[in-house]
Amino acid sequence: MNALPLAFGAPLLTAAIRSVPEDFQVDELPAFEATGEGEHLLLDIRKRGANTVAIAKRLAQWAGVPEMGVSYAGQKDRHAVTTQRFSVHLPKRVAPDLAALESEEMQVLASTWHNRKLQRGALAGNRFKLVLRDVQGDHEAIAERLQTIAARGLPNWFGEQRFGRDGGNVPAALQMFAGRRVRKDQRSMLLSAARSALFNRVLAARVEQGNWDTPLDGEVWMLDGSRSVFGPEPMSDVLAERLARFDIHPSAPLWGVGELRSTGAARALEDQALSDEQAIALRAGLEQAELKQERRSLRLRPALMQHAWLDAQTLEISFALPSGCYATAVLHELGEVVDASRGEIDASRNEVAAAE
Known part of the structure; x- marks a missing residue:
């Protein structure tokens, strides 16, 4: 993300994240309350x-069900401490011993049907x-x-x-579009990467x-907390009042089959940002895959944002984001944050290469 432009001026800090898993904590905010009945164990x-x-996979083995019998709302990072919800399909409503799941890597906090x-x-x-550890930067400016x-968001x-x-999914997507065969799960990942790269190009231009975060002529608006668009x-x-209170946001395309909804200056900017050879190849591949034209908000606003200095070089930041938004977007606006x-990943790869 260091190649992407900054919205609020020059970088303010350098720091490290994920020195230990506890430095990156994520808790899912569930979208619904469990019914307390049924044959899916949450x-x-x-x-x-x-x-x-x-x-x-461990849950499937524990329950004695196929891997497709286990589902989750979203994927969470490995190098982190995260809380998330899984469901296990148990038609007979008989759950194995939950204590058997306990380990240093996982703990069951709650279960319900x-x-x-x-x-x-x-x-x-x-x-x-x-x-963030080893922070170098002015505390007041941060x-x-x-x-x-x-x-402002x-x-x-x-x-x-x-x-x-190293950004390898976009070149891999281009190879897939050129005819290289990939597994079904890889195909989905590469299609998402291609779409995301095109969206980021439009956002970078804006x-x-x-x-x-301000309107252009021909803007397509997205309702906050929704995939619904209008305009x-x-x-x-x-519209100006709704924009100011974050009820609506400007949007950019998630590429697929169909005409761009935007017009005027907004359409011209989108066309220009997606006009080079690589962008044209990504657009064609997504259309061939028959994904539909959609939109995504250009702006997000973290909720409940707080920060505290644990010591002179250790900064703790907390906030909540809507589903589909990335914490790295927040860090990007602060400066260079090294993972x-x-x-550890590079070291483990080198050990494997040496053993081979």
Whole structure:
């Protein structure tokens, strides 16, 4: 994300994140209350140093069901301490011993029955608590930047998680579009990466022009907390008031089949941002895959934002984000934040290479 423009001026700090898993804590905010009946066991699980897919496989083995019988609302990082909900399909409503799941990597916090399988995206958002270590930067300037983000919001970037190690998912998507065969799960991931890269290009153009949170002629508006869009329509005092109170946001395309909904200056900017050779190839591949044209908000506003200095070089930041938004977008506006866990990944890869 260091290549993306900044909305609020020059970087203010350098720091490290994920020196230990506890430095990156995420708690899912559920989108619904369990019914207390049905044949799907909902489990609230806290995990440490394990990815979501590995936990799902362990639950399937524990329950004696196929892996497709276990579902989750969203994937969470491995190098973190996260709380998330899983569902396990148990038609006979007989759950194995929950104590058998307890380990250093996972603990079951709560369990209840529900009448439907947990669907992907079925969460209201995520609450984050991040600890930045070895911080170099002016404390007062950092506090002012955080206050600006809390008041004004920030660009709604797709985070680097979408693009894979060293951004490799976009080149891989281009290879797939050129005919390379991939597994079904990889195909979904690469389609998402291609869409996200095109969205970030449009958002980058608007950040550079300073209009990522203000309207252009021909704007398509997105309702806050929803995928619903409306417009274009002439700017009015009513729209200006709704924009100011974060009820609506400017939007950009998630590419797919169909005409862009935007017109005028907004359409011209989107066309220009997506006009180079790589963007054209990504657009064609997404259309061939028959994804539909959709939109995504250009702006997000963190809720419940707080910060505290644990010592002179250790900053704790907490906030909540809607589903589908990335904590790295917040860190990006502060400065250069290095992921310390990547050193562990590189070291483990080197050990494997040496053994081979």
